[in-house]
Amino acid sequence: MSVFALVDGNNFYASCERVFRPDLTDKPIVVLSNNDGCVVAASAEAKALGFQMFGPYFEIAGLCRKHGVTVFSSNYALYGDMSRRMMAILAQHAPSQEVYSIDECFLDLAGVSDTDALARRMREDVWRRIGIPVSVGIGPSKTLAKLANHVSKRVEGWDDGVFDWSWLSPAETDALMARLPVGKVWGVGRRLAAKLIDEHIDTALKLKRADPRWLQRNFSVTLERTAAELNGASCLSLEDAAQPRQQIISSRSFGEKTADLAVLTAAVSHHIARAGEKLREQGSAARLVGVSVRTSPFGDDPYHGYTVVPLVHPSDDTMALAGAALAGLRAVYRRGLRYQKAGVVLMELSPRERRQADLFAAAPDPRRQRLMRTLDSINQTYGHGCVKLASEALTPNWEMRQDVRSPRYTTQLSELLLIR
């Protein structure tokens, strides 16, 4: 019998900011996405004011000022570090853990006799050691654990931070599921929810009771599996070893639009270096390198240039990847447009060691492999971007806007919080 817990940090980014700004306890906080584009996190007080997640910030900037909302740019150095600490604490409480995103993880609780007590111990431990409030949902499948987590935060009467489906009888379970909109189910997004509602499946309970074959035929095997998971069948297992990605993307909007090929070159070089690092981290090599540049889709000249450059041999060498990426950039670049975003994608990934031997190819140069290893280890030790490609240029004037970023309290010596 499987038992999963889904633990996540409440309003994680906002909570991280608050750890270092106790004066903001009980105050509305909003955290923006990269480039100060959208709202990606809001404290409970800000949510109560009605801020929509993922809405463009400029539309609500006035409202924030009016209500005295404290606004932060994303500070991923801080959130990433707090995340590592939170995950390490949670890992101590269970035999295996799958880190699912920066602020949430699944834990395997099979065989735990008192899951409720364990859940409350975990909350207490994280809160005491790093000051982040977390919520815990428990159920016999990952989908039910996710849904339980939602209940533990948002369903009146059950919203004290821990919820376990095993507390309820089958009849009570169905009664509660009948109150949960189908869109709250993990894997059912906006579009799928709309289509399901058209078919009169508007609650989690109705999805649970839908005919599996009908779901498979009219929607997908994925949705059929989701419904099975709602019925308590565990179809998705805990993946405690990270699965290798099938594609790797690095892309970013510019702080200011640019028409300059040199700026795009610097940005694409930066992205390919980052993507190459991620590629080597998972031990893969790529055969295809995609390059994408685009102007604002909301402006007068919406343009999305995209091309794929094949490599003769799969590679994990940043220099080889960069050659392909910059060739691709020259192919999609159009003079005179003001670009808003550039990025690269690595595709057709294969395990590095299984790379096909080619009689006519030169053997991979061991010195280049050593160079890549050295590059990665320097950047991991001394900070990303410590050593970079010449084409990344020394002044990266394409960097994102971060007008209101907080200090990197936990990862930058000069930005430590000093108590006087």
Next chain:
DNA sequence: TCTGGGGTCCTAGGACCC
């Protein structure tokens, strides 16, 4: 001034081939 994130996987449909 003028503003709209980033990443991963899936799939429908087109091109091409026999």
Next chain:
DNA sequence: TCTGGGGTCCTAGGACCC
């Protein structure tokens, strides 16, 4: 009126997630 297939590869766009 209906009627001419099926497999593979590729990719743009869709859908989901946080």
